[in-house]
Amino acid sequence: MISVLEVLQHIVQEVNASPNLGKALSVIVNRVQHSINTDVCSVYLTDFETREHVLQATVGLPSEVAGKTRIPLYRGLVGLVCERAEPINVEDAPTHPRYLTIKGIDEAHYHGFLGVPIIQNRQVLGVLVVQQAAPRQYDDNEVAFLFTLAAQLVGAITHAKASGELAAYQEQEGAPINFLKGRPGSTGVAFGTVIVSYQQADLDVIPDRMVENVVHEEDAFRVAVEAVTEDLKALKARVGDSLPDEDKALFDAWILMLGSDSLVDRSVERIREGQWAAGALRQTVHEHAQMFDDMDDVYMRERASDIRDLGRRILTYLQCDTARVVNYPENTILLGEDVSAVQLAEIPSGKLAGVVSATGSNASHVAILARAMNIPTVMGVSGLPVARMEGREVILDGYRGRVYVSPPPAVQAEYARLAEEDREISAELEALRTLPAETTDGICIPLYLNTGLVSEMSDLGSEAAAGVGLYRTELPFMVRDRFPSETEQVPNYRRVINAFAPRPVTLRTLDIGGDKPLSYFPVNESNPFLGWRGIRISLDHPEIFITQIRAMLRAAIGYDNLRIMLPMISRVEEVDDAQLLIQRAYEELKEEGYDVSMPKVGIMIEVPSAIYQIEILARRVDFLSIGSNDLTQYLLAVDRSNPQVGDLYDDMHPAVLRALVQIVEGAKVYNRDVGVCGELAGDPAAAVLLLGMGINNLSMSAGSLLRVKGVLRRISRTRARQLLQKALRYEDAASVRRLMYDTLENMGLGGLVRPGK
Numbered sequence: 001m002i003s004v005l006e007v008l009q010h011i012v013q014e015v016n017a018s019p020n021l022g023k024a025l026s027v028i029v030n031r032v033q034h035s036i037n038t039d040v041c042s043v044y045l046t047d048f049e050t051r052e053h054v055l056q057a058t059v060g061l062p063s064e065v066a067g068k069t070r071i072p073l074y075r076g077l078v079g080l081v082c083e084r085a086e087p088i089n090v091e092d093a094p095t096h097p098r099y100l101t102i103k104g105i106d107e108a109h110y111h112g113f114l115g116v117p118i119i120q121n122r123q124v125l126g127v128l129v130v131q132q133a134a135p136r137q138y139d140d141n142e143v144a145f146l147f148t149l150a151a152q153l154v155g156a157i158t159h160a161k162a163s164g165e166l167a168a169y170q171e172q173e174g175a176p177i178n179f180l181k182g183r184p185g186s187t188g189v190a191f192g193t194v195i196v197s198y199q200q201a202d203l204d205v206i207p208d209r210m211v212e213n214v215v216h217e218e219d220a221f222r223v224a225v226e227a228v229t230e231d232l233k234a235l236k237a238r239v240g241d242s243l244p245d246e247d248k249a250l251f252d253a254w255i256l257m258l259g260s261d262s263l264v265d266r267s268v269e270r271i272r273e274g275q276w277a278a279g280a281l282r283q284t285v286h287e288h289a290q291m292f293d294d295m296d297d298v299y300m301r302e303r304a305s306d307i308r309d310l311g312r313r314i315l316t317y318l319q320c321d322t323a324r325v326v327n328y329p330e331n332t333i334l335l336g337e338d339v340s341a342v343q344l345a346e347i348p349s350g351k352l353a354g355v356v357s358a359t360g361s362n363a364s365h366v367a368i369l370a371r372a373m374n375i376p377t378v379m380g381v382s383g384l385p386v387a388r389m390e391g392r393e394v395i396l397d398g399y400r401g402r403v404y405v406s407p408p409p410a411v412q413a414e415y416a417r418l419a420e421e422d423r424e425i426s427a428e429l430e431a432l433r434t435l436p437a438e439t440t441d442g443i444c445i446p447l448y449l450n451t452g453l454v455s456e457m458s459d460l461g462s463e464a465a466a467g468v469g470l471y472r473t474e475l476p477f478m479v480r481d482r483f484p485s486e487t488e489q490v491p492n493y494r495r496v497i498n499a500f501a502p503r504p505v506t507l508r509t510l511d512i513g514g515d516k517p518l519s520y521f522p523v524n525e526s527n528p529f530l531g532w533r534g535i536r537i538s539l540d541h542p543e544i545f546i547t548q549i550r551a552m553l554r555a556a557i558g559y560d561n562l563r564i565m566l567p568m569i570s571r572v573e574e575v576d577d578a579q580l581l582i583q584r585a586y587e588e589l590k591e592e593g594y595d596v597s598m599p600k601v602g603i604m605i606e607v608p609s610a611i612y613q614i615e616i617l618a619r620r621v622d623f624l625s626i627g628s629n630d631l632t633q634y635l636l637a638v639d640r641s642n643p644q645v646g647d648l649y650d651d652m653h654p655a656v657l658r659a660l661v662q663i664v665e666g667a668k669v670y671n672r673d674v675g676v677c678g679e680l681a682g683d684p685a686a687a688v689l690l691l692g693m694g695i696n697n698l699s700m701s702a703g704s705l706l707r708v709k710g711v712l713r714r715i716s717r718t719r720a721r722q723l724l725q726k727a728l729r730y731e732d733a734a735s736v737r738r739l740m741y742d743t744l745e746n747m748g749l750g751g752l753v754r755p756g757k
Contacts, residue, residue, distance in 0.1 A: 007035050008145065008148055008149070011028070011031045011032075011149060011152075012148075012149075012152050014027045014031070015027050015028060015149075015152045015156065019388065020388075021156050021157065025043050025056055025153070026057055028041075028057070028149055028152075028153060029041040029043060029057050029058060029059045030059050032130060032145075032149060033060060033130070036142050038060075038112075038130040038131065038136075039060050039110065039131060040059070040060030040131035041058070041059050041060060041128075041129070041130050041131075042055060042057065042058040042059075042060070042061060042128075042129045042131075043055075043056050043058070043118075043127070043129070043153070044056065044071070044078050044126055044127045044129065045125065046073070046082055046124055046125055046126050048073075050070075051072065051073040052071060052072060052073060053070065053072075053073065053075075053078050053079060053082065053126075054067070054070050055067070055071075056126075061105055062105070065104055065105055069105060071100065076098060076099065076100030077090065077098055077099060077100070077113055077115060078127050078129060079100075080098045080115075081115035081116065081117050082124045082127055085117050085119060085122075085124050086117065087114065087115065087116045087117070087146075087147070088113070088114070088115045089113075089138055090113045090114075091111070091135045091136060091137040092135045093110065093111055093112070093131070094108060094111065096113075109133055110131040110132065111133065111134060111135040111136065112130075112131060112132030112133075112134065112136025112137070112138065113129070113130075113131055113132075114129070114130050114142065114143065114146065115128065115129045116128050116143065116147050116150050117150065118153050118154060119150075119151075119154070120154045120157075125153075125154065125157050126153070128153070130146065179397075179402040179403055179404045179405075180381050180403040180405065181381070181401060181402060181403075182356070182357075182378040182380045182381035182382070182384075182401040182402075182403065183378070183379050184377075184398055184399060184400065185355070185357075185361075185366075185367035185370060185371075185377030185378055185401075186355075186370040186371040186374070186376055186377035186703060187376065187398045187399050187707075188354075188376030188398045188399075188422060188755075189376060189399075189418055189419040190331075190353040190354030190375070190376040190395070190396040190398070191393075191394075191395055191396075191412070191415070191416075191419070192329075192330075192331035192332055192333040192354055193329045193332065193333060193391060193392070193393055194333045194390060194392045194394055195328060195332050195334055195335070195390070196335055196336055196390045197334050197335060197339045203281070203282045203308065203311050203312055203315055206278045206279055206282040208275065208279045208283075209275070209276045210274045210275065211275075211276045212274075214271055214272055214274060217277040217280075218268055218272065218277070220277050221267060221268065221271060221277040221280070221281065221318070222264075222268075224277075224314045224315075224317035225258055228258060228317060229255055229258050231313070232251050232255050233251070235251065236251035236252075251345075253306075254310060257306070257307070257310060258310060263284060263285075263307075263310075266287070267280045267281050267284040268280075270283060270284065277318055278318055278319075281314055281315060281318070282311070282315075284311075285310075289308050289311075290304075291304075292304035292307065305338055305340060305360065309343075328351045328352075329351070331351070332347055332351050333355070333356060333394050333396065334347060334354070335357075335384070335389055336356075336357060336386060337357075337358045337359060337384075337386050338358070338360065339355055339360070339366050343366075344366055344369055344370065344375075345369070352373075352375055353376075353396075354376045354377065354378075354394075354398070355367075355370050355375060355376075355377040356378050356394070356403055357378075357379050357381070358381050358382070358384040359379075359380060360379045360380060361380060366379075367379055371701060371702065371703040374703075376396045376397075377396075377398055378397075378398060378401050380401075381401075381403060384403075389405070392405055392406055393406055395407050395412065397415070399755050400754065400755075415755070418756035419755070421751065421755075421756040422751070422755055422756060424757065425757060428710075429706040429707065429709075430706070432709050432713065433464045435709070435713070437466075437708070437709045437712045437713065438712070439691065439712055439715060439716050439717055439720075440713070440714065440716045441716040443691070443716075443717045445691060445695070445696070445697060445698060445712055446467065446696075446698075447464075447465060447466055447699075447700070447708060448465060448467050448469030448504075448677075448697060448698065448699035448700075449465045449467070449468050449469060449699065449700070449701070449702060449705070450468075450469060450472075450678075450699050450700060450701055451468055451470070451472070464705050464706060464709070465705060466503055466504075466697070467500055467503035467504040467505060467506075468500055468503075468504070468505040468506055469506050469625065469675055469677050469697065469698075470508055470565070470625070470677045471493075471496055471507045471508060473489075473493075473508060473509065473510055473511075474510060474511055474512055476488075476492050477512065483547070485547070486547045486548075486550050486551045486554070487551075489548060489551035489552075489555075490551045490554050492555075493507060493551060493552050493556075494555035494556075497555055497556055497559055498559070500561065501559045502559070502560065502561050503561060504561045504562075504563055505561050505562060506563040506564075506565050506602070506699075507552050507562065507563070507565065508566075509535070509545065509548060509549070509564065509565070509566055509567065510534075510537075510538060510544065510548055511533070511534045511567040511568065512533065512534075512537060534567045535567060535568050535569060535574050536568070539574060539577050539578065539581075545581055546581055546588075549564070549581065549585040550585045550588070550589060552564060553586060553594070553596040553597075553599070554589065554594060554596065556596070556597065556599065557596055560597060562597075563599055563601070563602060564582065564599050564600070564602070565601075565625055566602070566603045566604065567604045567606070568607060569603040569604060569605070569607065569610055569617065570607040570609045570610060571609070572616055572617060575617060575620045575621060576620065578601075579620070583598075586598050600622035600623060602621050602622055602623035603617060603621050603624060604624075604625050605624055605626045605627065605631065606626070606627030606629075606630035606631045606634070607630075607631075608634055608635060608659070611659050611662055611663055611666075614662065614663050614666030615666045615667075615669050615670070618666060618667045618669065618672045619670050621672070622673075623672055623673045623674070624663065624667050624673070624674045625674075625676070625677055626660060626663060626674065626677070627678055628660075628676055628677070628678035628679065628680035628681065629651070629678040629680075631656070631659065632649065632650075632651040632653070632656050632680075635653075636648065636650075636653060636656070650733035650734075650737075651679065651683075652685075652686060652689075652727075652733045652736045652740070653732075653736075654727075654730060654731060654732070654736065656680075657689065657724075657727060657728060657736070658728065660695075661693055661728070664694050664695060668694070673696040673697065674694075675695065675696060676695055676697075676698055676699065677698075677699035677700070678699075678700075679700075681700045681704075681708070682698075682700030682701055682703075682704030682705075682707075682708060683704070683708075684704075684710070684711040684749070685711075685737065685743075685744060685752075685753055686740070687708045687712060688712075688720050688723060688740060688744075689720070689723065689727055689736075689740065691715070691717055691720040692717065692721040692722075692724030692725075693724060707752045710752055711744065711747075711749055711752055723739070723740070723743060726739060727739055727740070741753060741754075
């Protein structure tokens with residue numbers, strides 16, 4: 001006998017494989033009627049424009065009524081389900097006070113009624129209904145069954161709305177223009193034809209298999225690794241002219257991963273234990289990717305995608321010794337469930353117009369590389385029907401995270417106009433590249449870069465940036481199977497210090513532990529987000545901390561631009577203890593004959609407790625840097641990478657703004673500079689509020705530099721203070737954003753936060 005779970009699985013598979021909405025609805029109504037032995041099953045879709053519930057598919061009622069029967073919004077039992085957004089289970093429907101006689105359908109002899117809502121993001125997209133001639137109270141299992149199936153229709157309905165299929169299906173004229181919604185990854189507007197990115201080799205299905213000829217397996221594995229390494233080197237050479245040196249480090253990082261002891265040697269160990277090459281690779285890649293998956297830091301968590309992509313490429317060579325050949329059209333839009341940065345780099349120069357990924361965030365490597373190449377990108381598009389997108393014409397709005405599928409002529413014409421205006425704005429901003437970020441009343445706000453081993457910067461050494469405000473030092477530690485020595489760390493730090501001299505470079509000390517464990521330094525905790533991490537590990541293991549500080553000081557010999565920043569400070573004692581260790585490292589190097597200088601030392605304010613001791617902390621350090629992303633997450637208790645609560649994350653929330661004001665006021669007592677690093681600093685609208693607070697500098701990704709500079713050069717601090725005072729009187733983030741966007745529009749700068757002028 002087939003279980004209910006198996007029935008559900010079969011239906012879900014059929015729905016997901018349906019080529020269009022009509023087929024998906026047909027599958028649902030027919031399978032549900034049969035599965036729970038009911039007389040009627042119907043699907044009503046909610047049309048909020050005409051304010052009607054439209055019968056779109058049915059079995060049991062006359063087939064000709066589908067598409068023609070319309071119920072006024074919130075009328076009848078169907079309307080009650082939509083109104084309450086909860087199931088309505090009635091044994092004798094005609095006696096219910098909300099029962100509505102529908103013209104053209106003889107429902108009077110149907111008594112049993114169960115309707116469940118089809119919900120997405122709090123909005124009822126439709127209602128799944130079953131009916132029985134005899135009085136019938138559907139049981140809890142049947143209600144749960146329908147609930148599960150209703151959820152499966154959300155993706156199909158969303159895609160049908162975005163592509164215009166639903167409007168045509170309902171034969172509407174003047175229907176609203178719909179789109180798929182994601183998150184901005186790289187700003188800009190793009191037109192093009194979709195090429196679906198898919199993983200040719202599937203590591204997850206590789207079984208364990210013991211072999212006798214381990215020498216042959218090891219040789220095959222090493223040949224495959226070398227082949228992938230050569231592919232990456234060739235890709236780096238091909239895209240080299242279009243990328244600055246720092247962004248080419250992305251390829252160096254992948255090559256370093258392929259050459260790392262932890263990835264290659266661990267796989268070889270498993271092969272020598274008798275596992276075949278593919279199985280050993282699968283186990284090792286899973287082990288390494290899981291390490292990154294468990295991290296809280298979004299930037300580091302996205303590295304799991306890189307590990308898996310490298311593993312699949314090695315597997316491809318193990319399986320067939322050749323790679324997939326694709327004919328890319330002009331204006332290619334690369335789209336997939338999990339687009340990798342290497343796949344992006346594979347597309348011939350000049351043909352890549354845009355990128356769409358169902359998963360990932362703006363911290364993904366693909367988004368980082370897209371920003372460096374000025375390719376509009378939309379990440380995290382939920383409900384993206386990847387299998388049905390090949391060859392479709394789409395428009396990408398990288399500002400608002402929108403994807404228009406098969407857009408009508410009116411939308412194409414409007415976005416063509418916006419794209420042209422976008423190019424004009426970019427040309428105007430380029431004229432600001434060598435100019436300071438100075439307000440109309442003469443206040444200069446240095447704009448710094450956030451970067452790391454894999455950089456988010458563009459045009460390394462350009463006068464567009466006043467220096468580096470955040471250099472992440474974790475990656476060199478994570479691609480090895482042991483802690484890097486002092487001598488190994490020095491070149492990494494010296495490279496960026498030298499590149500930006502005499503402009504300041506702020507190196508953040510190691511931020512690992514808890515949610516960011518190293519394979520050779522595991523940390524197992526029940527709550528890693530609030531656990532043993534960052535400065536806590538550094539102080540508990542001074543040998544690690546001092547080695548890193550010594551490397552930083554040695555890397556800065558001959559320069560005077562190094563600044564050291566301590567992460568995740570929550571207690572005064574942490575600052576005192578770290579300062580003592582930094583002084584100790586300095587004195588040791590002096591005694592050994594190194595001509596080192598004592599750099600400025602600052603702390604990151606990203607833990608709420610630091611806000612309430614800000615004066616005491618400011619007295620102890622040279623500068624403060626607000627980690628706006630983490631501080632917002634902690635203040636609002638929202639994981640911004642979690643799609644279920646992502647909409648609750650807003651760094652313009654009044655609570656966040658008031659916290660920032662308190663930090664700045666506390667720092668003023670000791671005349672300490674306060675900077676902001678994170679997405680808030682790179683938002684032109686937010687930059688005005690930060691200016692009004694008295695923030696001294698901003699640190700951001702390269703793609704935001706000129707836009708932020710553009711708004712700062714058009715406003716005074718006096719005006720910014722007035723706007724801040726008005727914003728602080730609002731009670732919600734949406735009102736603050738409306739205020740700032742309206743302000744930019746009135747200044748003629750709306751094109752800095754949306755497409756077009």
